[in-house]
Amino acid sequence: MANVLFTQRCVRSCPYCFAEKHMSESSPKDVLTWENLIYLADFLEASGERRFSILGGEPTLHPDFTDMVAYLLERKFEVKVFTSGIMADRVLEESAMVFSAAHPEQLSFICNLNDPQKTPTSLAEVESAKRFLGVFGDRVVPGFNIYRTDFELDFLFRSINEYGLKRTIRIGLTHPIPGKKNRFISLADMDTIIARLFTYAPLFERLRIKPGLDCGFPLCRFSDEQLAWLYRHTGGKYDFGCGPVIDIGPDLSVWSCFPLSSFQKKSVFDFNSLQEIHEFYQRFHAIVRTEAGGIFEECDACVMREDQHCRGGCVAHSLSRFQDEAPVRFREVYV
Amino acid sequence: MTAPVLVCPFQEELLARLSGRTLVITIDDVRDIPRVLEKARLHSIRVHCLDVRTRLPLTSLTVSEEWRGAPLALHVSELGRFREVVRQLALLKQLNIRIYLPLSAPAGSAGIRILSSLGVSTAVDFGDAKPDWDQAGDLLAYALFGLRPHAPIEPFQFLISQYDQHQETDFGAVYFDEPAKYPHVNSDGRIALGRREMAKGLFFAESIDEADSLLSEAAERKKHERREKFFLMNDGCAYCQGWRVCLGTFAHTRNGANGCARFFSEVMDSIERFRSLRERKTELWQP
Numbered sequence: 152m153a154n155v156l157f158t159q160r161c162v163r164s165c166p167y168c169f170a171e172k173h174m175s176e177s178s179p180k181d182v183l184t185w186e187n188l189i190y191l192a193d194f195l196e197a198s199g200e201r202r203f204s205i206l207g208g209e210p211t212l213h214p215d216f217t218d219m220v221a222y223l224l225e226r227k228f229e230v231k232v233f234t235s236g237i238m239a240d241r242v243l244e245e246s247a248m249v250f251s252a253a254h255p256e257q258l259s260f261i262c263n264l265n266d267p268q269k270t271p272t273s274l275a276e277v278e279s280a281k282r283f284l285g286v287f288g289d290r291v292v293p294g295f296n297i298y299r300t301d302f303e304l305d306f307l308f309r310s311i312n313e314y315g316l317k318r319t320i321r322i323g324l325t326h327p328i329p330g331k332k333n334r335f336i337s338l339a340d341m342d343t344i345i346a347r348l349f350t351y352a353p354l355f356e357r358l359r360i361k362p363g364l365d366c367g368f369p370l371c372r373f374s375d376e377q378l379a380w381l382y383r384h385t386g387g388k389y390d391f392g393c394g395p396v397i398d399i400g401p402d403l404s405v406w407s408c409f410p411l412s413s414f415q416k417k418s419v420f421d422f423n424s425l426q427e428i429h430e431f432y433q434r435f436h437a438i439v440r441t442e443a444g445g446i447f448e449e450c451d452a453c454v455m456r457e458d459q460h461c462r463g464g465c466v467a468h469s470l471s472r473f474q475d476e477a478p479v480r481f482r483e484v485y486v
Numbered sequence: 487m488t489a490p491v492l493v494c495p496f497q498e499e500l501l502a503r504l505s506g507r508t509l510v511i512t513i514d515d516v517r518d519i520p521r522v523l524e525k526a527r528l529h530s531i532r533v534h535c536l537d538v539r540t541r542l543p544l545t546s547l548t549v550s551e552e553w554r555g556a557p558l559a560l561h562v563s564e565l566g567r568f569r570e571v572v573r574q575l576a577l578l579k580q581l582n583i584r585i586y587l588p589l590s591a592p593a594g595s596a597g598i599r600i601l602s603s604l605g606v607s608t609a610v611d612f613g614d615a616k617p618d619w620d621q622a623g624d625l626l627a628y629a630l631f632g633l634r635p636h637a638p639i640e641p642f643q644f645l646i647s648q649y650d651q652h653q654e655t656d657f658g659a660v661y662f663d664e665p666a667k668y669p670h671v672n673s674d675g676r677i678a679l680g681r682r683e684m685a686k687g688l689f690f691a692e693s694i695d696e697a698d699s700l701l702s703e704a705a706e707r708k709k710h711e712r713r714e715k716f717f718l719m720n721d722g723c724a725y726c727q728g729w730r731v732c733l734g735t736f737a738h739t740r741n742g743a744n745g746c747a748r749f750f751s752e753v754m755d756s757i758e759r760f761r762s763l764r765e766r767k768t769e770l771w772q773p
Contacts, residue, residue: 185596
């Protein structure tokens with residue numbers, strides 16, 4: 152799968168933003184053109200990929216957002232849009248009208264929501280996101296990024312019930328961006344946030360909502376009881392991975408994932424297929440793993456990592472650490 | 487020699503005079519399509535194509551079931567919003583239609599790609615002004631080397647099948663603008679070699695019967711005149727690699743950068759590369 156950036160502008164300024172470094176180095180005027188969209192649709196289709204993830208910035212800011220999604224649906228792609236849900240009323244009305252006929256499996260949204268108490272947001276933005284959830288609720292998987300240890304999930308449970316959202320919460324862990332000072336969960340705080348996450352286990356159970364762990368969680372920080380609970384409540388659909396996600400910019404530049412956007416940036420035109428892109432960035436990940444097996448010292452000798460049950464946390468932690476050391480490692484690991 | 491196909495405006499009286507002929511009938515309103523087809527049937531006209539030259543975006547036209555079976559060349563000013571196009575797409579794909587989009591239109595090149603990628607045949611309308619040759623070059627690359635199959639884009643598809651590196655190839659037929667094949671008839675029944683000649687009042691025959699005997703000579707004469715025009719003068723087109731395909735059609739757009747020369751050289755190179763790639767494919771043995 153690959154994420155395609157429709158725009159490089161965003162309506163929010165989240166303190167943990169993964170994309171901040173990339174955005175700060177790009178022109179906000181850059182938006183995906185129709186020519187590039189069609190090239191990417193062809194490229195993915197030729198690679199046997201039928202999924203098309205749309206990312207930003209805020210993708211709904213693209214002047215042709217609705218038309219481009221309609222085009223991808225016509226090409227029979229399974230489209231997933233990552234959005235804040237904050238959009239102009241006109242865009243919401245257009246989208247509601249144009250997307251109404253699409254099957255919920257063919258078009259879905261991942262709406263990243265911030266806790267309105269802990270991450271202050273203007274009332275207008277909150278109201279806009281609510282209108283979005285009101286219209287597209289049954290197509291929306293709510294997402295939440297943990298960037299502080301005292302996070303709360305209650306507002307997400309309320310939103311799921313109020314707007315009839317999909318009964319899964321995508322839970323992301325914030326990671327450092329090498330060379331940038333964003334807020335993220337430090338290694339020392341991993342145990343705390345996992346313990347806090349599990350205080351919500353009874354609520355997940357009672358409301359029959361599944362937690363969907365995103366990349367970079369280290370397996371060793373979960374107790375056997377917690378792993379058993381996860382297995383029971385997700386049907387085993389979780390992993391402790393960290394691998395190339397593949398993000399593609401409006402100008403068809405490509406990189407492994409947002410936290411790693413400064414490393415080995417290439418162009419889609421350098422590759423013949425999505426598989427080639429994956430292989431290229433997998434090799435890059437392997438180089439980083441050669442330097443440091445994982446985010447903790449003990450990752451190097453970890454059996455779980457050797458057996459590939461865990462990837463040893465997000466490589467951005469290791470890369471971030473390398474930037475502050477003497478440059479004695481493989482040159483690929485430096486910005 | 488195959489009989490020429492006459493290009494004429496829609497006038498019932500003229501159709502009656504051209505009874506039994508094969509025609510390209512030009513109209514400017516899609517709402518006339520059913521009526522023209524009906525009248526053509528009435529006068530035993532074989533409709534080679536209805537050349538519909540509307541100045542409207544595709545999205546402002548209502549694609550109709552009544553167009554089924556009619557060969558259509560539909561000239562539009564632009565594509566319009568895709569969300570409107572998509573409503574008519576299922577029917578468009580079933581019709582015998584080619585949509586001509588101006589390269590100069592807003593997102594003209596994108597519109598051609600959008601339709602083509604969704605299975606609707608298209609053609610580039612280069613227009614009278616200087617085309618954006620870079621855009622045309624990108625479109626050429628997409629038309630010939632696109633990663634996925636798509637509907638044909640003219641005139642590139644025509645050139646793939648007709649181009650011969652040892653001869654001149656006139657792609658004017660895509661636009662019903664090839665003298666030997668598509669002479670133009672005006673409402674009085676006078677015959678010109680092409681659209682431009684008709685606009686200038688340059689007729690080579692006063693009647694259809696006269697045209698039958700004079701056409702091949704007149705068309706040949708025009709070909710010679712065209713060559714003379716460019717080759718007896720110390721004109722840039724005389725030295726241009728692209729002549730074999732362009733035939734001076736875009737002489738009026740030339741400037742210092744010679745965008746047309748680069749484009750048409752690219753056309754010829756691309757077609758040869760396309761053919762060599764196609765020939766390189768191994769045919770699997772058959773029992």
